[in-house]
Amino acid sequence: MTILDGKALSLKIKNEIKEEVAKLKKEKNIVPGLAVILVGNDPASHTYVKMKAKACKEVGIYSITHEMPESISQDEIIETILMMNKNPNIDGILVQLPLPNHIDTTKILEVIDPKKDVDGFHPYNFGRLNQGLDSFVPCTPLGVMELLKEYKIDVKGKDACVVGASNIVGKPMAALLLNEFATVDICHIFTKDLKAHTKNADILVVGVGKPNLITEDMVKDGAIVIDIGINKLENGKIVGDVDFENVSKKASFITPVPGGVGPMTIAMLLKNTLKAAKNR
Structure with missing residues (x-):
């Protein structure tokens, strides 16, 4: 099992952005x-x-x-x-x-x-994303794709399941995976049998805000598990939507919470802002 370290990758990206920002200031x-x-x-x-x-x-x-x-x-x-x-x-x-x-x-x-629109929430950008055209992409799903790329995880032909269908995370996440030729299954609050969808996924992405929603029996051996959820328990502990301790025993790759997708979201916001400045 490999931890997908968003904290380390976000630092690397921030350093690259810092250099590009300095260059943009100097040259233009x-x-x-x-x-x-x-x-x-x-x-x-x-x-x-x-x-x-x-x-x-x-x-x-x-x-x-x-x-x-x-x-x-x-x-x-x-x-x-x-x-x-x-x-x-x-x-x-x-x-x-x-x-x-x-x-x-x-x-x-x-x-x-x-x-x-550096958050990528405007219908214009959302439409372009769905058509596979250049656009501003919501920062959290974009961060997930960067993490997968960094760890050389090719999504082409893989069965992906996205749990959560929000306009901010779930829908753009599904669009990005689809654009990279994954076969995508989207689940939401009205999905009848969640486990029937999650247990066959090669890539499982979860972002609903419900602690320990995804348990060990819902994940197939060797799955790549991306936990976007962030929840504060009564004891003050921050956890995701996945039962990390048990699911990590089955997964081939998994993101921790905190330190997984969270830092990537902010790194992508900086990247989108730099992109907008270059377009200026």
Whole structure:
């Protein structure tokens, strides 16, 4: 069993990005810029945004966070996004999700200029991804593909099962695997017999936010297991959606939580921001 070390790979990628950012500044006098919109007081969101800002600083990307109160109106958020769409020094715009209930998330994401949509959530980019065209790809699934590539895992012809069908992770993950010619099975909350789908998968990707959802009996011998879930237990321990201790005995490759997919997500955000700056 091999651990897919996202922490080590993300450091390697960050170093490459740092060099490219310096080169871009020197040759074209362009400093990549990322703007983040943070609404409300969700502690997890605040933690993520701090981590993103820190990562930007480490590689030389300029970042700014627009903190907004929970009570802010949808129109005010849209106004801020439109202002950033026009700002030539901002290459990437990111809206930290989830947004408060009175805000229409879809509408907000659609206002972002697709050329600055470094999260890859705009329908324009999502459509291009599904057609196998160049686009901004959501950072978590993109990070998973980078991990597979780093460990020379070829997905072509493999049976892949994606558990979770969100627009942010599950659907783009399935599209990326399909684009690389895997045979893809997608499961979700209404899937009748989850085990019937997971136990035949060569590659199993799980991201639903349910601790220990995937147990040893649901995984075939030698499977490649990617755990995107991140859950905090009552005792404060951070775990994924996979029963790591027992599933790791059967898997050929597996991601740990923490230290697997998480660090890759932020590395891919930096990569997408650099890409947007180069397109400038």
